[in-house]
Every structure is written in structure tokens, then in C-alpha cells.
Amino acid sequence: MGGRRKRKGGHVAFDPIIAETRFGCGLSPVVRPPETIAEILDGTSQPSHVETQYPIASFDHYLTRVLVLGEARKKIRAKNGPDKAQELRKQLRVFLRASAVDQRHWLVQSMLRRSSTDAGFRERLAFFWADHFTAKGKRQALRYSSAPYAESAIRPHLTGRFEDMLIAAVTHPLMLSFLDQEKSVGPASPFALKRQAKQFGLNENLAREVLELHTLGVAGPYSQTDVRQLAELFAGLQWKTDVGLAYRPEIAEPGAERVLGKWYGSQQGQLADIHAVLRDLARHPSTARHIAHKLAVHFVSDAPDDALVRAIEAAYLDTDGHLPAVYHAMLSHTLSWQGAGNVKQPVEFVGSSLRALGFAQSDATALEDKNVKTQFLAPLLLMGQPWEGATGPDGWSEDDQQWASPQGLAARPQWALSLPEILPQARPDPREFVRVALGPDAPERVVFAAGAAESRREGIALVLMSPAFQRH
Amino acid sequence: MTHILSRRGFMMRSAAIGCSLAASPLVTPMTFASAPWDNRLVVIILRGGLDGLDAVRPWGDPDFVNARPSLATERDPALALDNYFGLHPALAPLMPLWQAGELGFVHAASQPYRDKRSHFDGQDLLEAGLASREGGLRDGWLNRMLQGVPNVTADTTYAIGREDMLLTRGAALVLRWTPEVDIGLSAQGLMLMELTMQDDPMLAQAMAQAVNLADQDGDPVVMADEQDMMEGMAADQKVLKGSKSHERIADFAAQQLRQDARITSFSIGGWDTHANQSRVLAKPLSKLADTILRLKDGVGANVWGKTTVIAMTEFGRTVRENGTKGTDHGTGGVMVLSGGALRGGKVYGRWPGLSEAALYDRRDLMPTDDVRRWAAWAMRGSFGLSRDHLERVVFPGLDLADDPNMLL
Incomplete structure (x- = not known):
């Protein structure tokens, strides 16, 4: 070229x-541009000055505002006026308008970060991983919370282990909302059994996307049974506006579940079982391959040389997904510096x-x-x-x-x-x-x-x- | 803006400044492979939930007027479709099409989506053509329809407008364009851009196609000078915000359909009429009427005779008016059909009635038919697609049932 x-x-x-x-x-x-690979990697290892200089709200901060909205709406509902519906709508509209202004402000902040950072790789990684774990507001009140989500769930884990980012993203309120986990109830859970008329059941959406998109990849060695079992294991993952993630054992599916041949969980559901399966999925060779390929595609070429992908994959497997080692493998490979670029x-x-x-x-x-x-x-x-x-x-x-x-x-x-x-x-x-x-x-x-x-x-x-x- | 050049003008002017434009890939018209069919299909997504009961009013139903004190006020005989149904006044410009058999409706229809009544889910599912989100939404039914059809080229199908519609997303080639895009460079700038791109075939080709499309979308592709450019961009900003963008979209669609395009899709918004509906709904309805009329004019009699237009929405609205003289998210609604290929002049569907016991969830018009079935029959009638392809690939799990015989 x-x-x-x-x-x-x-x-x-x-x-x-x-x-x-x-x-x-x-x-x-x-x-000035970086002069060594070490300089690039050093820049990613901690929050750079642009993140404090051009702040974006944390997700917790966003939730406190949703909480205020919820309180205001509760008050309106308690009244018995004729214009209740209209007032509720107005309240929401005001909130959404203000949140949209915030979203635009955060857009400008993120452009300022890109424009003035001396750790450009960190900004690129933040975008890459927020995209890998795409989540956005499905409930109206969460509509503008993607930037706060990336700030809270993605950025702190950019240079940790992949499994920590996986856990943070998959169990995040925004992801639970986006992928319908908040609707999922174990069909044999105490909660569902008490309300049989309502026919509560599982929603497989999150489980499927975790396997297909976040970890193993669509070509990975999982079956519909694994999706179902993982969905059973995930039942109980819920969130509340005031506390964020809130695991609810009473809606968990009783009994152990078998995902990719390994048993998790027991009679009483617990968050630790979900962390365990996510850690195992993160360390799975298919995940290593999937992530290595995706990084090479994103940064180097739509059709990356297999040698490059294998080198990144090897670093991932050697370190159980320690991301700095993974990045280092990519940056130090000859093939990463060739070609016309994406x-x-x-x-x-x-x-x-x-x-x-x-x-x-x-x-x-x-x-x-x-x-x-x-x-x-x-x-x-x-x-x-x-x-x-x-x-x-x-x-x-x-x-x-x-x-x-x-x-x-x-x-x-x-x-x-x-x-x-x-x-x-x-x-x-x-x-x-x-x-x-x-x-x-x-x-x-x-x-x-x-x-x-x-x-x-x-x-x-x-x-x-x-x-x-x-x-x- | 007297100095703005058409592409033809650009070529002459550029010849005058001594550049060999004939060889320029940026201004050479593209040649396209022949299309697989001759019939045309236009799919319009009505975003926000069209109130079918207000668009096509069931005056013959004894419960209709009572449910809608501020909306069902005046039964105009000039708008009567038959003894039972009458049009919304904003659709009056379409009466000649109704009389000519080029307009029809399917009433009390919906997609299988129920209960949550969310725009987000409803529109996604409508465009994905699926009954539920389980299993993920990866591509749209219009794209899946194209998959496996021989001779489909990038210009067989156009997705028009600013948004990337799920309806057309997927493995098959679909060309996107919105008339709001202008390249905005001067003739000189365009040539210099071509020069910088000449070693990058991917970018050069896409840009060449863009120049071609921009030349056909109703405003000039190049600007003579900076002043023109600024004015042109300001005008585009206005279009972007203004109410006339549907006209440019319809005109551009018509122009493509006259040539190699066989399918175009776009959307019209503004249907979410929670308040003051008698005022608010007239606007998008006029846009829809305007769009259909412009399409008809734009494609010409010959192509119009081969054209089917279907317009569908994510859900209908509540039967009863709410406290703010509007309606809330409902279930059953109306699907709009048009085109010279249509056997129109008819309100299709099975009317469930509006008595409280006949309603869905005691609040919504009961859906008695699946809009996807009608879309499928439109495709089968237009393009001869197999029942199997439609029931398995395009709308997995759908039962096409009997041929409603909607096309001539």
C-alpha cells in the first residue's frame, strides 16, 4: 500500500x-509517540492522567440518579391524581433528557481522552473490551449508562486477568438487564414453585452469549445442553438499584449443573458457583483462541496470520489469561507491524x-x-x-x-x-x-x-x- | 447556490481544467450485474407503534366510538373504504389508490410478540422476523430472504436511511444509502481524493460508488467553492432535522427501483402517540401517504405495476383512549399494503370485534393474523420463493397457511 x-x-x-x-x-x-514496546505496556498498566482529567461518571454514580428517579416516581404513584400517568411520563422524560446531555458530555470527554492521552493503547483497549462486552440500557432508566458501565466494569480490569473482567462484565447490572437475565428464574426454585400460576422460567440469553461471544466463541465445543445448564446456574443473578448486583438464592435452580463436563453448584445456589464456572470458561483453550484471534483482527488485520494468533494464544494459555502478557505477545510479534492496517x-x-x-x-x-x-x-x-x-x-x-x-x-x-x-x-x-x-x-x-x-x-x-x- | 454542479457539469468543467475524467473511477458509472427478478418489493418499518384503529377506523363496530371519545368523532363518507371501515383523514390522498385497487390493509394483525409491549424488543423482533429473542438476533428477515438466491448483487437491495436496520443486516449483500450524505468536496478536491486513494482498491471503489449514489439522490455531489459547500452542508443539516427527509428517501428509492434495485427498505417514525393523538398522528400518516404517492410517481406506471409495498409496525395501540387523548402500547394493529401488483381495494384479515371480551388482555385489539405471513406471501408472490425457504429460513417456524391471494 x-x-x-x-x-x-x-x-x-x-x-x-x-x-x-x-x-x-x-x-x-x-x-510524542511511544519509543518502545515497554513504554506502550507501561502506559496501559494504570489509569492514565486523562481519566482523572476528563472524568466519566461511575456506574454507581449513575445508579444513585436512577434511585432518585425511582423515589420520585414512587411518590407520584402513591398519589391518586387524575394526571398520574402523565406525571410519571414527564418525570421519566426529564430524567432521560438530562441523561442524554450527560451522554453527550461523556462522548466529548472520551474524545478528549483520545486526543490528549500519552497512553493511546489503553484507550484503544478500553474501547475494544467495552465492545467485546457490549451492554446497553434496555430499561429506559439505563439507556445512557454504557459509558459508566465501561468506566466501572471494563477499565479497572484492562491489565488484570481476563477472568476478572469477564466476571465484572457478565455479573454487571447493565449486562443482566441487556441480556434478559433479570427475567430468568429457575423453574424449580422456591420462588417459582410458590407462584406456579405465573409460570416463571429460565431465559437463556445471557448464558448463550457468554459461551458464544464472551468466552468460547461460536465455533467452541458447547452444546444446547451446556447453554441450558449454564442458564440454570446463572438463575439468581439479579440486581437492585440501591446495591447493584444482588444474588437471590430463592430464584436459583436447585441442584448442581454440568457445564462442559464439569459439575457446579449444589442444592443451595450461590454466587461463588457462578464465579467458578466463569473462571473455568475464561481459562478454556477455546477462549484463549477466540480472544487471541479477536485481538489480532481488531488491531492488525481482518485476516491475521495464524502464526500471530498462535503466539497470542500461547501467551494466554501460559498465563491463564493474564492480559499484559497477552498484549505483549501481540506487540512483540513481527507480523503485528506489517501490512496496510485495518x-x-x-x-x-x-x-x-x-x-x-x-x-x-x-x-x-x-x-x-x-x-x-x-x-x-x-x-x-x-x-x-x-x-x-x-x-x-x-x-x-x-x-x-x-x-x-x-x-x-x-x-x-x-x-x-x-x-x-x-x-x-x-x-x-x-x-x-x-x-x-x-x-x-x-x-x-x-x-x-x-x-x-x-x-x-x-x-x-x-x-x-x-x-x-x-x-x- | 448557482455554482453547484451536477455530475455531468462536473465532468465538463473538469475537462476544462485539463483532467482526464473519463478514466476516473470516481465518476465512471458503475455497471451492475442483472437482477434475479423483475418484480419490486418495498418494505417500510413504521417505528413507534402505529394505531391501526385510528388509521383504518372500524366504524361498523358498535364499540368503536365509545372507546375513543376524542379520536372517533367524525365519520366522513368520502373516506369510507367499505360499509365497515374508513380511513383517517390524513390518508385521504391515498383514496384514488384505494379506488384503483392499489391500496389495501390487513387489520387485526400483529407479529407474535406479546405482553411486554416494548418498542425495543418489538422492533427488533419485527425486523428479525422471529417469535422470541431466545437464540439471539443476528440478522433480519429481508436479508435471510436473499441468502441463497442466485444473482443477488449489492444493488439488488437497498437499505435507505440513516440507521443500520436489523431488517436488512446479515450475510447477503445489501447496499445502504441515505440521501443526507454528501461528499461535500469541490471538483478539485474530489479528484485529489481519488489520487490519494488510487492504490487502495477497497476505499477507492467504495468512494466511487458513493459518488455515484450521491449524484442520484437529489442534490449535487460536488460543490463549486467553499461558500457553496457550507450552504450545502447547512441545507443537509436542515434536511437531517427537518420533516422532508422522507421525500428524498422515497425519491431515491423510486430511482433505484426504476433501475436494477428490486427491493428497498426504510423506516418512518413518529407513531408513538401517547397524547393528543388527533393532532400528532396526522403527521406520520401524511408522510406515509406522501411516501407511497412519490414512490408511485417516481417509478413510473410500468414498474409500479410490478411493485408491492408493505408497511408494518411493532405493535398496535390500546383500544381505549387514555387520559391524555392518546393511546398506549397495544397488540393487534394494521398492516398497510400498496402497489400496482396488489389486489387491493380490500381490508384483509378477520375482524375480532372490540367488545371487552373480544380484546386481548381486555385492552388491545386481538391479533387474528401474523403480519409475517403477509410479508411472506408478498415475497412468494413477487419472487416465487419456496414455501420451505420462507417457513424455515426467512421466518423460522411460521405457518404460511392458505394463500390470501393478495397479488395480481
Whole structure:
């Protein structure tokens, strides 16, 4: 590909430009790229300064607001006015409107994190794992809680063991709601037996997605019986607004369950059994393979070389899914530094464009809420990636073809041309900007196009639309 | 905006500035493989829960007027469909189609989804074409319909509009486009972009197709200068927010159907009429009427004769009006059928009645038919798909039952 820098010989040569584009948030005029693999990994090991500088609410904090809403609605219900329904709706509407404003604020915060971080790999991993464990509000009150969920369930585990992140995500209130676990009741549980007329039963949704998406993968060695048994084991996983996760033994299915040939649980259900099965699933060889493949696909190529996947998989198996070792295996492999790179997903394209233009707090402050709708939400929708809007639990597609669709791609220059409205201060000369965005070895043709553009606005858009920038 | 160029103008102007555009992949019309069928199908998803009882009013039912003091006020003989049903006034522009046999309805129909009455679940299931979420929702029924059909190309089916509809998602090729997208570059900028993309076939090809589509969607693909570009983008923002986007969608759909496209799908929202329904519902109903009329005009008489339009919603609404002169989420509703290929002029379905004992859950219109069955018969009639494919792959577990004979 014209845009990529040529590697010398067959060895990995660590390349700071690729390090910052492929494994980071893109080149920046103010933050220098990492110089070693160790530096990349060090940056991921703890919360970086951008997380405190540009805070996003924790899920607990979000729940306290849901609690306030619930109290207010309880009061309305207790009254016996004629306008009760209308008042309830109004209460919800006010809450939702305020939460939507928060969601847009958190969108800007996450763009600021991408723009100014010196640990770009950490931001990319947070996005990757939040997508792997996609969860979103199904109940109205939880509609805007995806960012707080990622903040609380995903980020603390980015450099721990995979099983800890798995447990945090799968037993999280938002996941329990999203995948219908809150409706699942053991059919022989004391709770269901007392209410036989109501015909309570299991919902297999969470169990199925845990096996298919979160751990073993769709090709994994599980059967419908395993799904059913796991669903029985999961019965009891519930949550409450005031405490979060709340295991309820009275709705658990009595007796032990057999998942992938191993028995879990006993007469009395307990959360520990669920943790045990999740830990075993996390350490399963199919999970190692699934996660290794997914990481390679996300960061390196839609069709990664098997040698790369095997190297990542081996590190996973050797360490029981200790994620820093897994990342290290990927970053230190020659094959990870080759090829033209994937097409950026819209969120990554938007984030890296802002970073290249030095998007900063002052720009964010000047950005009005209503403009976040027109300048971020609407364009992301047109590009095919509505903010926090993945439709299914399988998250976003990794398929380049999906992102390089005619509509999705056409919406990119349309947005890039509007950048002077988002960043009125950033009016770089396109001839200099091309080196900032693509590095000192920017492809000749892009350098030419940047210089030949008839306006600054177009010159910048052309650089951002070049394959060297569209891929990473 | 006098300087805005059409693509043709762009080619001439660019020739004048000395660029060899004939060789440019960005402006060469794409050639497409031939489509597998000649008939056309348009699927419209009505998001929010259309109140079927207000759209197609069962005046002949003795319980209708009592249940709806503010909604069922005036029985206009000019809107009578037959001795029993009458149209909502906002659908009056469709009366000529009714008289021509190009408009029909299925009343008291719904998908199998029951009880929770959630938009989220209801729309997902309607588009997935499944009876329950168990087992996951991975693709949509319109996409599954295409799977395994020979000669299906990317431009056989268009999903139009901003959202990625589950209805068309899946393994088969479907082209998405929304007229709100404009590339926005100047002619010069477009050529420079082409230059930077020439070593990346995937991006270059997608962009070439985008330029082509943008050229057909009712506004110019390139802007002459920065001023035009800004004005053009402002206009698009307005369309994005405004009420006329359905017109551009209908026009674009018609244009594609006149060419190689055989199936288009899009959605129309605004049906969630919890309050002041007599005012609120008129707007989306007019949009729907407008959309159908524009499709008819846009495709021309010949193609219209081969076209079937089906519009379906996630659920109907409560039989009784609520305290805010609106209706709440219900169950049975109405499905709208149109097209020159339709045997219209008829309200299909089995009417269950509106007496309290006849209602679903003592509140909703009792569904007596499955909307998926009608969608399936529309596909079978239009494309000759096998019963087996429809009952096993497209709508797993559905019983197609007897042919309702809805198409000519």
C-alpha cells in the first residue's frame, strides 16, 4: 500500500509511527509517540492522567440518579391524581433528557481522552473490551449508562486477568438487564414453585452469549445442553438499584449443573458457583483462541496470520489469561507491524482526526451541547457507528468492508470538512498538517494533494481521507 | 447556490481544467450485474407503534366510538373504504389508490410478540422476523430472504436511511444509502481524493460508488467553492432535522427501483402517540401517504405495476383512549399494503370485534393474523420463493397457511 512505511528486512523494527497509529489513538502535534514496546505496556498498566482529567461518571454514580428517579416516581404513584400517568411520563422524560446531555458530555470527554492521552493503547483497549462486552440500557432508566458501565466494569480490569473482567462484565447490572437475565428464574426454585400460576422460567440469553461471544466463541465445543445448564446456574443473578448486583438464592435452580463436563453448584445456589464456572470458561483453550484471534483482527488485520494468533494464544494459555502478557505477545510479534492496517472504525477515525488537530479542553468548552448532536452524534450515525449504539451483544463488526461502505465512507469527508466548526482555532497549513497526521514519511501523493487543495479546509479533509490515515 | 454542479457539469468543467475524467473511477458509472427478478418489493418499518384503529377506523363496530371519545368523532363518507371501515383523514390522498385497487390493509394483525409491549424488543423482533429473542438476533428477515438466491448483487437491495436496520443486516449483500450524505468536496478536491486513494482498491471503489449514489439522490455531489459547500452542508443539516427527509428517501428509492434495485427498505417514525393523538398522528400518516404517492410517481406506471409495498409496525395501540387523548402500547394493529401488483381495494384479515371480551388482555385489539405471513406471501408472490425457504429460513417456524391471494 502506498501509504505504509516500508519495513527494512524481515525483523520487527519497532516503529513509533505505527505504534501510535495502529496501537494508539493516532499522531498528535503535542504528544510524542511511544519509543518502545515497554513504554506502550507501561502506559496501559494504570489509569492514565486523562481519566482523572476528563472524568466519566461511575456506574454507581449513575445508579444513585436512577434511585432518585425511582423515589420520585414512587411518590407520584402513591398519589391518586387524575394526571398520574402523565406525571410519571414527564418525570421519566426529564430524567432521560438530562441523561442524554450527560451522554453527550461523556462522548466529548472520551474524545478528549483520545486526543490528549500519552497512553493511546489503553484507550484503544478500553474501547475494544467495552465492545467485546457490549451492554446497553434496555430499561429506559439505563439507556445512557454504557459509558459508566465501561468506566466501572471494563477499565479497572484492562491489565488484570481476563477472568476478572469477564466476571465484572457478565455479573454487571447493565449486562443482566441487556441480556434478559433479570427475567430468568429457575423453574424449580422456591420462588417459582410458590407462584406456579405465573409460570416463571429460565431465559437463556445471557448464558448463550457468554459461551458464544464472551468466552468460547461460536465455533467452541458447547452444546444446547451446556447453554441450558449454564442458564440454570446463572438463575439468581439479579440486581437492585440501591446495591447493584444482588444474588437471590430463592430464584436459583436447585441442584448442581454440568457445564462442559464439569459439575457446579449444589442444592443451595450461590454466587461463588457462578464465579467458578466463569473462571473455568475464561481459562478454556477455546477462549484463549477466540480472544487471541479477536485481538489480532481488531488491531492488525481482518485476516491475521495464524502464526500471530498462535503466539497470542500461547501467551494466554501460559498465563491463564493474564492480559499484559497477552498484549505483549501481540506487540512483540513481527507480523503485528506489517501490512496496510485495518480501516479505522468511525469512532477511531473521529478520535484520531481530533487528535491530529490537537482537540483540547478549550475546544470542548466552546462546544455547545446541541452542537455535539450535529457535529458528533449525527455524523457518527451516518458513518455507520451511532455512539454507544451497537445493536446486538456482538458489538461492532471488525470487517473492513462494513466500514468502507459507500455511505459510511462518504460521510467521512462530509464530517472532516466541518472540522473548522469544531476546532475554530486549529487552522493548520495542510502542507504541515500532512506531516503531523501521517508522520515525516507521509506518502507523496497525499503530500501533493494537501498542497494542491483549493482551501485549507479541503486540504485537511484530504489528508484525513487518505488511505494512510483511514487505515491504521 | 448557482455554482453547484451536477455530475455531468462536473465532468465538463473538469475537462476544462485539463483532467482526464473519463478514466476516473470516481465518476465512471458503475455497471451492475442483472437482477434475479423483475418484480419490486418495498418494505417500510413504521417505528413507534402505529394505531391501526385510528388509521383504518372500524366504524361498523358498535364499540368503536365509545372507546375513543376524542379520536372517533367524525365519520366522513368520502373516506369510507367499505360499509365497515374508513380511513383517517390524513390518508385521504391515498383514496384514488384505494379506488384503483392499489391500496389495501390487513387489520387485526400483529407479529407474535406479546405482553411486554416494548418498542425495543418489538422492533427488533419485527425486523428479525422471529417469535422470541431466545437464540439471539443476528440478522433480519429481508436479508435471510436473499441468502441463497442466485444473482443477488449489492444493488439488488437497498437499505435507505440513516440507521443500520436489523431488517436488512446479515450475510447477503445489501447496499445502504441515505440521501443526507454528501461528499461535500469541490471538483478539485474530489479528484485529489481519488489520487490519494488510487492504490487502495477497497476505499477507492467504495468512494466511487458513493459518488455515484450521491449524484442520484437529489442534490449535487460536488460543490463549486467553499461558500457553496457550507450552504450545502447547512441545507443537509436542515434536511437531517427537518420533516422532508422522507421525500428524498422515497425519491431515491423510486430511482433505484426504476433501475436494477428490486427491493428497498426504510423506516418512518413518529407513531408513538401517547397524547393528543388527533393532532400528532396526522403527521406520520401524511408522510406515509406522501411516501407511497412519490414512490408511485417516481417509478413510473410500468414498474409500479410490478411493485408491492408493505408497511408494518411493532405493535398496535390500546383500544381505549387514555387520559391524555392518546393511546398506549397495544397488540393487534394494521398492516398497510400498496402497489400496482396488489389486489387491493380490500381490508384483509378477520375482524375480532372490540367488545371487552373480544380484546386481548381486555385492552388491545386481538391479533387474528401474523403480519409475517403477509410479508411472506408478498415475497412468494413477487419472487416465487419456496414455501420451505420462507417457513424455515426467512421466518423460522411460521405457518404460511392458505394463500390470501393478495397479488395480481
